[in-house]
Ligand SMILES: C[S@@+](CC[C@H](N)C(=O)[O-])C[C@H]1O[C@@H](n2cnc3c(N)ncnc32)[C@H](O)[C@@H]1O
């Protein structure tokens with residue numbers, strides 16, 4: 001699960017889906033919700049026939065701006081020793097001393113955002129954001145903490161994956177993954193041509209860098225259309241839930257359709273009882289019914305359908321696959 005433990009952040013990135021950067025739950029609020037996940041973990045272990053593991057991607061806002069992030073991480077690790085923890089950060093506030101602390105925490109990985117060249121990254125994120133991110137990647141990778149980079153692609157600003165990947169590799173990151181931005185109100189929308197151009201760019205960068213041992217991770221909606229491999233089925237609501245700073249539960253942070261609120265409701269009931277989750281599990285958009293990939297892709301990214309069409313049950317509004325679809329007889 002992805003858990004936004006604070007909305008506070010020193011930055012105001014132009015694309016950020018967090019509308020208000022002031023909300024910050026107390027340690028007590030967070031631990032009350034953690035108690036519920038401990039209970040869910042116990043229950044899932046009893047009923048699960050598959051391998052079950054409750055992993056946490058902790059983020060914000062800027063997680064390190066929460067004054068009690070250390071205590072909270074310790075609480076998770078002591079209550080759920082089998083759960084793996086990753087931190088999703090921008091690099092702000094990450095000093096050498098904090099990197100030393102992180103190195104002792106046995107983290108699954110830390111992720112930093114890099115949205116392109118210095119110019120592009122700072123147009124999106126503000127002054128000095130690029131050198132801050134690079135310094136943070138160096139700080140964690142040099143200490144042996146698995147370090148990965150996340151890149152957000154924008155329909156009006158393609159061509160930024162290559163400079164981001166190059167800078168990430170040089171700074172010591174292991175891999176980069178990229179996905180299409182989820183446009184907010186008034187932002188440019190994705191269409192099939194822009195998705196195709198993004199996938200072409202992804203293929204080129206992936207081919208170039210994988211031969212140098214740097215991974216370009218392509219397990220995201222529609223990316224299989226470019227780089228081959230198994231078709232990706234969005235995990236929102238299935239194996240992924242996100243908890244926002246005010247306790248609201250959503251299938252994914254990119255798909256802001258509330259399905260419950262913690263600690264007032266039980267996460268197990270939310271997960272197993274939500275109609276919206278059921279819709280995502282059963283999603284088979286009519287517009288995709290003739291597509292060769294329909295059963296495995298399940299209609300691409302529901303977050304984009306929601307952002308651009310107001311309906312997550314529709315197929316990806318910017319899919320460029322129709323040429324691959326089963327011909328209409
Ligand atoms: C909300 S941030 C929190 C972590 C940290 N502050 C950062 O910027 O990396 C987590 C990730 O969400 C991405 N993000 C924010 N708004 C987005 C949007 N509208 N669509 C897609 N990704 C978005 C950010 O670029 C970042 O990689």
Ligand code: SF4
Nearest residue numbers: 009011012013016061
């Ligand atoms: S650094 Fe992260 S949380 Fe802060 S404004 Fe930028 S994307 Fe949002």
Ligand code: SF4
Nearest residue numbers: 288291297299300319
């Ligand atoms: S047409 Fe639908 S099922 Fe096929 S690849 Fe596109 S989004 Fe996925």
